[in-house]
Amino acid sequence: MAVYEIGVASNRSPNREESLEEPSEPAPDALIGQTLSGYSILRKIGEGGMGVVYLAEHRSLKRLAAIKFLSHHLVNDPAYIELFLREARAAARLNHGNLVTVYEAGSKGDDIYFFIMEYVEGEDLESLLEGSETIVLPLHDVIDYISQAASGLGYAHRKNLIHRDIKPDNLMLTKDGVIKVADLGLAKWLGQQSGALSQHGLILGHHYYVAPERLKKPDGFDGRADIYSLGATMYRLVTGEMPYDEPPGVVMAKHLSDPVPDPGEVNPDLDRDICEIIMTMMAKNPEDRYQDMEEVRTELARYA
Numbered sequence: 001m002a003v004y005e006i007g008v009a010s011n012r013s014p015n016r017e018e019s020l021e022e023p024s025e026p027a028p029d030a031l032i033g034q035t036l037s038g039y040s041i042l043r044k045i046g047e048g049g050m051g052v053v054y055l056a057e058h059r060s061l062k063r064l065a066a067i068k069f070l071s072h073h074l075v076n077d078p079a080y081i082e083l084f085l086r087e088a089r090a091a092a093r094l095n096h097g098n099l100v101t102v103y104e105a106g107s108k109g110d111d112i113y114f115f116i117m118e119y120v121e122g123e124d125l126e127s128l129l130e131g132s133e134t135i136v137l138p139l140h141d142v143i144d145y146i147s148q149a150a151s152g153l154g155y156a157h158r159k160n161l162i163h164r165d166i167k168p169d170n171l172m173l174t175k176d177g178v179i180k181v182a183d184l185g186l187a188k189w190l191g192q193q194s195g196a197l198s199q200h201g202l203i204l205g206h207h208y209y210v211a212p213e214r215l216k217k218p219d220g221f222d223g224r225a226d227i228y229s230l231g232a233t234m235y236r237l238v239t240g241e242m243p244y245d246e247p248p249g250v251v252m253a254k255h256l257s258d259p260v261p262d263p264g265e266v267n268p269d270l271d272r273d274i275c276e277i278i279m280t281m282m283a284k285n286p287e288d289r290y291q292d293m294e295e296v297r298t299e300l301a302r303y304a
């Protein structure tokens with residue numbers, strides 16, 4: 001039976017009984033104030049299903065960085081430890097202006113696993129979309145963002161690394177308008193089996209954006225899976241909706257068998273050319289998609 005890490009953050013509202021309770025003081029965070037590989041940990045800045053992220057500053061270089069720790073409830077799971085460390089170390093070999101740089105990955109003791117990465121001052125595209133008064137982002141901006149992301153991902157693919165968790169939350173927009181693809185720690189080397197991950201049937205990535213071939217076989221995919229997820233991300237940014245918006249199991253079934261959704265049916269302001277580009281990126285059969293990120297960039301440039 002497959003185990004899915006679908007990365008859904010909890011935004012559960014308190015129930016009536018909880019809301020009547022007095023708010024409790026937060027427990028002190030033992031990591032804040034500690035030093036790791038020369039970095040002083042300042043404060044927590046994010047948390048997801050797999051890890052917790054802290055802002056830190058290098059004591060001698062005075063450089064800010066983000067340190068991601070494997071969540072405590074996963075530190076005894078060899079599959080997650082293997083994923084977290086091996087692929088973070090792989091990502092640390094990459095150097096591209098549209099990829100968040102990973103500086104270092106390692107462990108401390110038996111229960112602390114971490115990687116240190118570039119700190120991006122800016123906002124992820126999901127947050128940008130949710131804060132937009134127009135429900136969708138301007139098309140010319142989206143084309144620029146997706147093209148930049150494709151540039152970084154194309155570089156990673158040429159280095160035989162697949163991201164496998166492309167979504168708006170992982171595309172960071174800096175204050176200078178540069179897109180940085182984040183969370184390369186979930187990436188996978190092409191041609192390399194996932195080891196303990198395969199034994200678990202583990203499929204990482206958000207169910208709203210996962211490519212169909214990844215649901216069929218954990219190791220049976222290549223860089224075209226990232227093209228599908230990038231297309232689903234573009235769909236989200238120009239329509240304000242998910243390609244398939246149902247409970248996780250239903251969404252994954254739709255990725256496998258339902259027709260590719262037409263973004264023009266949700267946003268009538270989109271012309272047929274841009275709709276066709278998005279739908280080609282999201283073709284069910286990888287052979288029917290653009291075959292690499294450079295082809296995606298070429299089509300977006302031609303359209304623009």
